[in-house]
Structure formats: structure tokens, C-alpha cells
Amino acid sequence: MLNALRKQPEDKILALMQAYKSDPRTDKIDLGVGVYKDASGKTPIMRAIKAAEQKLWQEEITKSYVALAGDQEFTTVMSNLVLGNAVAPQNVAAAGTPGGTGAVRLAFELARMANPDLKVFVSDPTWPNHISILRYLDIETQPYRYFDDATCGVDFDGMMADLEAARAGDLVLLHGCCHNPTGANLNLTQWQAVIDLLNRTGAVPMIDIAYQGFGDGLDEDAAATRLVAANCPEVLIAASCSKNFGIYRERTGILMAVAQDAGLRAVAQDNLNSLNRLTYSFPPDHGARLVSMVLKDDALRADWQAELEEVRTGMLALRQQLADELRRLSGSDRFGFLAQHRGMFSRLGVGPDLVERLRADHGIYMIGDSRMNIAGLNAQTVPVLAQAIIEAGA
Numbered sequence: 001m002l003n004a005l006r007k008q009p010e011d012k013i014l015a016l017m018q019a020y021k022s023d024p025r026t027d028k029i030d031l032g033v034g035v036y037k038d039a040s041g042k043t044p045i046m047r048a049i050k051a052a053e054q055k056l057w058q059e060e061i062t063k064s065y066v067a068l069a070g071d072q073e074f075t076t077v078m079s080n081l082v083l084g085n086a087v088a089p090q091n092v093a094a095a096g097t098p099g100g101t102g103a104v105r106l107a108f109e110l111a112r113m114a115n116p117d118l119k120v121f122v123s124d125p126t127w128p129n130h131i132s133i134l135r136y137l138d139i140e141t142q143p144y145r146y147f148d149d150a151t152c153g154v155d156f157d158g159m160m161a162d163l164e165a166a167r168a169g170d171l172v173l174l175h176g177c178c179h180n181p182t183g184a185n186l187n188l189t190q191w192q193a194v195i196d197l198l199n200r201t202g203a204v205p206m207i208d209i210a211y212q213g214f215g216d217g218l219d220e221d222a223a224a225t226r227l228v229a230a231n232c233p234e235v236l237i238a239a240s241c242s243k244n245f246g247i248y249r250e251r252t253g254i255l256m257a258v259a260q261d262a263g264l265r266a267v268a269q270d271n272l273n274s275l276n277r278l279t280y281s282f283p284p285d286h287g288a289r290l291v292s293m294v295l296k297d298d299a300l301r302a303d304w305q306a307e308l309e310e311v312r313t314g315m316l317a318l319r320q321q322l323a324d325e326l327r328r329l330s331g332s333d334r335f336g337f338l339a340q341h342r343g344m345f346s347r348l349g350v351g352p353d354l355v356e357r358l359r360a361d362h363g364i365y366m367i368g369d370s371r372m373n374i375a376g377l378n379a380q381t382v383p384v385l386a387q388a389i390i391e392a393g394a
């Protein structure tokens with residue numbers, strides 16, 4: 001049987017990580033993998049998470065199963081964190097999942113259970129794993145224009161024109177904030193126009209929110225998701241705790257389905273429970289429990305927010321420094337978009353040849369589409385990167 005298997009396509013990001021590791025240069029710079037790093041290059045455990053972990057170790061008295069949808073406290077605090085009071089809690093079905101990836105996968109499966117001929121509209125570009133999962137599930141995928149190469153902002157007219165083709169039964173996948181891989185985002189007026197279009201076509205929005213708190217602030221980053229949830233009859237929301245709680249390996253995420261009434265919510269909940277059961281029975285509990293503990297304890301929550309705010313403003317400062325440095329070196333403002341982008345990533349908007357020159361000549365690693373992880377920089381390496389970008393001919 002095993003001899004019938006074919007090798008899977010190589011994951012470009014993981015391959016880049018490997019190439020970086022085996023590069024002997026000591027001044028190499030890793031802007032590849034999507035993990036937050038502080039100025040010393042470490043991915044720290046957040047203080048509040050460590051404190052909650054210590055408390056949990058002392059207080060937890062059983063490791064027995066929890067529930068198919070995970071711990072209800074987790075789904076409640078996360079619904080609050082993401083949705084605020086945009087929708088009535090009795091209309092929200094929710095299930096814990098292994099990371100945001102688990103939530104994305106479950107969302108596609110749920111939508112396909114409802115509509116076997118499902119078509120999913122995805123931004124061009126999007127997080128590559130969206131496409132990989134959809135392809136694996138054999139779900140039709142329709143890209144919509146998103147990134148404008150000329151401005152490195154959103155091609156909003158193109159996006160709206162392409163989304164006109166969406167129909168009832170289709171899903172339109174949107175990044176709630178901090179678009180990965182581009183860093184370019186819609187403003188709230190544009191979000192409202194997307195909502196009007198969705199409501200006119202009958203297509204259902206699916207929001208992937210993996211970086212709440214990394215852009216403009218916790219509430220600001222959730223504003224678009226809340227606007228959609230309050231103004232569309234149905235919405236699926238896949239949220240990840242990997243980045244904003246720094247618990248990548250604990251695999252903590254949630255899928256929420258906002259329904260029009262409590263009856264539809266109950267059916268959605270039943271299906272979410274069932275999908276969890278079919279896939280892995282119970283979602284992981286450790287990370288989810290830490291998140292609940294942090295969000296429910298005033299002191300831990302305040303400390304978490306303060307640390308998250310340091311992470312966020314640190315990345316904003318690096319963006320500004322890079323934009324300023326490139327303005328100085330290029331004598332133009334054509335890299336000003338780097339300070340406008342939000343989140344951990346920016347697409348530099350240069351071709352693969354230039355990306356390759358940055359790697360070969362300067363030991364600077366970014367993804368081939370010129371996505372760079374801003375958190376891979378620090379105040380000392382920003383000028384090095386800026387100089388290299390100009391030398392490489394951008």
C-alpha cells in the first residue's frame with residue numbers, strides 16, 4: 001500500500017527555514033517563518049501564560065476528557081475577545097480546535113456539509129495553507145484580486161468586481177486583520193462595502209483572524225470581524241491563539257459559527273461537535289485552559305495585554321524605521337507602504353530574482369513572493385536590510 005503513495009509537494013516556508021539553518025553566515029537574517037521574535041531573536045513565553053501555567057499545574061486535579069467542543073469557558077472568553085458584544089451569545093456556536101489551522105479546516109468541512117458544491121473565494125494571494133487544505137478537500141477555489149503590485153495596498157476595485165461572482169452557498173474567505181502574506185488591509189468603509197455586496201449576493205463570509213492584537217490593538221483588529229458578524233445573517237470565524245498568546249505549539253484555536261437564531265445555532269453546534277468527534281474527538285485543552293485563565297483573571301489579563309501591546313508597538317516601530325531608512329536611501333517615498341501595512345508581514349512587492357539576490361548576496365531570507373516577517377528584524381538589522389534592498393536593485 002505504501003508504495004502507492006507519492007511524495008507531497010515541498011512546503012516552501014519549511015524549505016526556506018532549512019536553508020536558513022544550514023547557511024554558515026553569522027550575519028544572516030531570517031525574515032521567513034511566521035513566528036513572532038523579540039529583538040534578541042527569541043520567541044518568548046508570555047509572562048501571563050507562564051503564570052497561568054504554574055497555577056494550573058498546582059490546581060489541576062484531573063486530565064480526563066473535557067467536551068467535544070472543548071472547555072465552554074474557553075469558547076465563551078474567546079467569543080467575547082473576538083466578537084465583543086456584536087452578536088447575541090445565544091446565536092454563536094463554537095468549538096475549540098487544534099490551532100487556527102484546525103478551525104480553518106473545520107470551517108471548510110462544515111460549509112461543505114451544508115453545500116456539497118461549495119465554492120470558496122480566496123484573496124490573491126492568501127495564506128498558502130488555505131489553498132492547500134481546499135485542494136486536499138477537493139473544494140472549488142476562486143481567487144479574487146487583492147494585492148495591488150503598483151501601490152502595495154489593496155486593489156479594492158478589483159476585489160469588489162471579482163466578488164460580484166459570489167453566490168448563495170459560496171464562502172468568501174476574508175482575513176480579519178493583518179493580512180497574511182501582504183500586510184495590506186481594508187479600512188472599515190471598505191469592509192462595509194464588502195458586507196453590502198455579500199448580503200446582496202447571499203454568499204457567506206468566513207473570517208480567518210490569526211493576529212488579533214498585532215495590528216492596531218485588540219478591539220481595533222476585531223472591529224471588521226464584529227462589523228461583519230453584526231451585519232451579515234451568517235458568518236464563520238476561525239480564530240487562532242498561537243500568535244497573540246504566544247502558544248504556537250499548544251495548538252489553540254476556535255471556530256465560531258454565528259447563526260440567525262438559537263435554533264440554527266443549535267444545529268450548527270451539533271455539527272461542530274460531530275466534526276470534532278470525527279476528526280480527533282476532543283480538541284487539545286492545555287492552551288485553551290491557559291487562555292481562559294488569562295482572560296478571566298483581571299491581573300493576568302492586564303499583564304497579557306501590556307505585553308501584547310509591547311509586541312505590537314515594537315513591530316510598528318520597526319516598520320516605521322524601515323520605511324524611514326528606505327526613504328533616506330532611495331530618496332523617494334515608494335516604500336512608505338511598509339509603515340502603513342499592519343501585522344507581522346509585509347509583501348515588499350519585488351520579484352523572485354531580487355528575493356534570491358537578497359538571500360545569496362546578503363544572507364537575508366524572505367519568502368519567494370517577497371513576504372517578510374517584520375518581527376525577524378531589530379533596530380540594528382533594519383538599516384542592513386534597507387541597504388541590501390537598495391543594493392539588490394529595488
Ligand code: PMP
Pocket residue numbers: 034098099100101102104127175180208209210240241242248252253
Ligand atoms: N490563518 C492564518 C492567516 C495564519 O497566518 C495562520 C498561522 N500561520 C493560521 C491561520 C493558523 O495558525 P495556527 O494553526 O498556528 O494557530
